[in-house]
Amino acid sequence: MTRLWSTALVTTALASRNILRNPRRTLLTLTAVIVGVASTVALAALARGVAQQLVDDSIYNLTGHLKIQHPDSARDPAVEHTIDAREESVEALQQIPGVHAVLPRIVAPAVIRSERESFPITLFGVDPGLEGRNSVAGKAVSNGENLSDSDDSHLILGSKIVEKLETRIGRRVVVMTQDIENEIADRGFRIEGIFQAEVQSTELLFSFTGLETLRKMLRLKDDQLHEISILVEPEASLPEIQKQVQKLFPKAAVLTWQELQPLVVSMTKIQNGFLIIWFLIVIVSAGFGLVNSLLMSIFERVREIAVMHALGMTRVWIVIETVLQSFLLLVVGGLIGVLGGMAIVRQFSGGIDLSKFARGASIAGIGDRIVPQLIWSDVVLVVGLLIALGTLGSLYPAWLAAQVNPARSLQRL
Amino acid sequence: MQTLSLAWRNIWRNRRRTLLTAGAVAFACTVLSFTISLQQSSYKTAIEASASIFQGHLQIQRIGYQDEPKLSLAFPFSSNLQSLLSLEPSVAAYSPRVNAFSLASSDERTFGVQIFGVDPLTEPLVSSIPGTIRAGRYLQAKDSSGAVIGKALSENLKVSLGDELTLLGQGADGSMAAGIVSIVGIFSSGSTEIDRTMIQIPLPTAQEIFSLPSEINALVVRSTNLTRSNEIANRIQQILPNNLRILTWDELNPGLKEAIELDMVSGWLFLFSLILIVAFGVLNTFLMSLLERIREFGLLMALGMKAWSLIFMVSLELLCLLLTGTLPGVVMGLAIITYFSIVGFSVPGAEELTQLWNLPAVLYPQLNPLFLLSGPTVVVVITFVLVVPFSLRLRRINPVEALTSV
Numbered sequence: 001m002t003r004l005w006s007t008a009l010v011t012t013a014l015a016s017r018n019i020l021r022n023p024r025r026t027l028l029t030l031t032a033v034i035v036g037v038a039s040t041v042a043l044a045a046l047a048r049g050v051a052q053q054l055v056d057d058s059i060y061n062l063t064g065h066l067k068i069q070h071p072d073s074a075r076d077p078a079v080e081h082t083i084d085a086r087e088e089s090v091e092a093l094q095q096i097p098g099v100h101a102v103l104p105r106i107v108a109p110a111v112i113r114s115e116r117e118s119f120p121i122t123l124f125g126v127d128p129g130l131e132g133r134n135s136v137a138g139k140a141v142s143n144g145e146n147l148s149d150s151d152d153s154h155l156i157l158g159s160k161i162v163e164k165l166e167t168r169i170g171r172r173v174v175v176m177t178q179d180i181e182n183e184i185a186d187r188g189f190r191i192e193g194i195f196q197a198e199v200q201s202t203e204l205l206f207s208f209t210g211l212e213t214l215r216k217m218l219r220l221k222d223d224q225l226h227e228i229s230i231l232v233e234p235e236a237s238l239p240e241i242q243k244q245v246q247k248l249f250p251k252a253a254v255l256t257w258q259e260l261q262p263l264v265v266s267m268t269k270i271q272n273g274f275l276i277i278w279f280l281i282v283i284v285s286a287g288f289g290l291v292n293s294l295l296m297s298i299f300e301r302v303r304e305i306a307v308m309h310a311l312g313m314t315r316v317w318i319v320i321e322t323v324l325q326s327f328l329l330l331v332v333g334g335l336i337g338v339l340g341g342m343a344i345v346r347q348f349s350g351g352i353d354l355s356k357f358a359r360g361a362s363i364a365g366i367g368d369r370i371v372p373q374l375i376w377s378d379v380v381l382v383v384g385l386l387i388a389l390g391t392l393g394s395l396y397p398a399w400l401a402a403q404v405n406p407a408r409s410l411q412r413l
Numbered sequence: 414m415q416t417l418s419l420a421w422r423n424i425w426r427n428r429r430r431t432l433l434t435a436g437a438v439a440f441a442c443t444v445l446s447f448t449i450s451l452q453q454s455s456y457k458t459a460i461e462a463s464a465s466i467f468q469g470h471l472q473i474q475r476i477g478y479q480d481e482p483k484l485s486l487a488f489p490f491s492s493n494l495q496s497l498l499s500l501e502p503s504v505a506a507y508s509p510r511v512n513a514f515s516l517a518s519s520d521e522r523t524f525g526v527q528i529f530g531v532d533p534l535t536e537p538l539v540s541s542i543p544g545t546i547r548a549g550r551y552l553q554a555k556d557s558s559g560a561v562i563g564k565a566l567s568e569n570l571k572v573s574l575g576d577e578l579t580l581l582g583q584g585a586d587g588s589m590a591a592g593i594v595s596i597v598g599i600f601s602s603g604s605t606e607i608d609r610t611m612i613q614i615p616l617p618t619a620q621e622i623f624s625l626p627s628e629i630n631a632l633v634v635r636s637t638n639l640t641r642s643n644e645i646a647n648r649i650q651q652i653l654p655n656n657l658r659i660l661t662w663d664e665l666n667p668g669l670k671e672a673i674e675l676d677m678v679s680g681w682l683f684l685f686s687l688i689l690i691v692a693f694g695v696l697n698t699f700l701m702s703l704l705e706r707i708r709e710f711g712l713l714m715a716l717g718m719k720a721w722s723l724i725f726m727v728s729l730e731l732l733c734l735l736l737t738g739t740l741p742g743v744v745m746g747l748a749i750i751t752y753f754s755i756v757g758f759s760v761p762g763a764e765e766l767t768q769l770w771n772l773p774a775v776l777y778p779q780l781n782p783l784f785l786l787s788g789p790t791v792v793v794v795i796t797f798v799l800v801v802p803f804s805l806r807l808r809r810i811n812p813v814e815a816l817t818s819v
Contacts, residue, residue, distance in 0.1 A: 024700070028693065028700060029697060036686070076568060077569075078522065118514055120514075120524075120526075266766055267766055282686070285690045286690050288434070288691075292694065293701075295429060295430060296430065359672075360669070360671025360675045
């Protein structure tokens, strides 16, 4: 046992010294590994940042983690598709453990009209106190004043639609929609505030007024709502809460954000697949360089390997020694690469400005600022794959080293 | 020539090393050729799809209409304009349109919709919507109060073939515009946005309802070649009256253009990091081969070889090494693209995503030498940039010292 131990120690010492014998070559090989790992870690963080922003934005843009709505309203957002939301059931929602916020809303597809232009919008009747920090509906306006309460009869519009309507704060606009009796309902609103959103289409389509104001305009009853959006605590189990909510609202559809935003889910999934393929491509490319430089070091040391062989080092230990060389290189290169990647991510921790591509980013559903997000499982996966595949690849030069014939090699110059 | 054969022999002095290095280059070039071709083809498909559904390759509009599409920004569709366009060989077809926002009411529902007045005869030449009628038929020349409507909109309005819709909006002169049309066809264009908001009616009917006698808002043009649309637009612009402008697809759909640019920038970030990794691998091999031959270089110089010829020779070696890798890489990339251009490329689970870009679920990548070669070219250039400072140091070789070095 002690013999095995001492052999292992000697082999490790040999491997590390062999790495340092040609510092220039080692440095170049390391550089390739470091560039590979650092760029992969940084790019993965960037991709994760985009995905996270996509998810956060869609939740913040009125989806919430869970939404209670009429089973048909996803297909046909008509005014009569309401849910039966009695006060006691709404209050019971708040009692469910893990529920952070309960946001009741009335929603009407409408047409907005200024003196000059008219556009289609979606008008949300909200409770500004509840929406607060939980959604874009409660976001502080960039201009003018926020809604004060559910009875507030003013209008909050996105800055983009205000521009298109050629109107401004304090002016009146007419909103036309259909009430519960299918009669045209229109009324004048004063524009009280203007909000700005991450995604341009939000500024164009969403507008807000008080919940009770819109209820009156649509002639809905007191217990009628179009949707209740629910936000949960980060550590809570969404499916568990979904089940409890469904019990309280047996006739309504209770949907998670994944069900409401399949596009976001499929984008995230595709990105996952893409990232793993990318990790492999980078590692294989870096692996070629590694195997090559190992091969060089073997060829230079053919005589030396022959001597060690002649002195009694077995083939197994020669293989181990060679593989150990690449393993040490990979660990060191991987670690420095991860540090480098982290440094790059930190450099951009303030976010990357995409405003030059704002309209394009809006199509893809992302805002014009992306904050990279380092995810440790990505880092572990990159470094793990690198070390595993790199070590596997170095078996080839190791095998060549083991083939060295001491008698013949020692005779050669 | 002699130097070339010398360089070629030199790189094969260590076969295994050259093969491994070339292997890395070949692998990266395969990835690059394939990825770039796929990416560029998908852009082209997205542009073509978004242009041919409804927008058209080019549009002639009044100046300012694109930024502020007001009904009143219209121009006469004169026979003069028509004959000018007919003379331009790159114009495949053109069709006039009027576009107004209006309320559409059925018996039960009311929605805000986009009304397009179109010419039933020429519209099918510039837009794919007439070909996507799912029920009924497309508009005909004799229709006066017929309308075709997007499928999602028809469901939301709860109407079917033969039902009447009341249109209520504002005329070009600010007056109240009202009309009744009956549904003759329901289309499903594949674009959710269009299917949920669009109604098409005959051009004269639209001009009457919205008080725009014999004027139009846009003349949609299909050119014979979408990629050359800038050039075609420049030519047409010169024959247009002063108050009119011709817009290309990217001006009509700046969002798509920016999305493509954004995707290209992020795509190149990934590809560039791959190129750097491979370039470092090549640099490594190349430096090894220089360092182990210092004695040899000293000998060559002692025999009268100039430092610059030496640098030229090792540069040729590098080029040979790179070409040994890039050529098989490009061939492999070509093979993979050819394969997918026949069977089609699709990512499982990406249906929603492709629909967002108006892309078909199965993409057929294009074989284009530019797409195929741009990645490998960058590999060669970057590697040379990395290597040049090292090979320039060969100038400093002193034959006497070099010959005595180990």
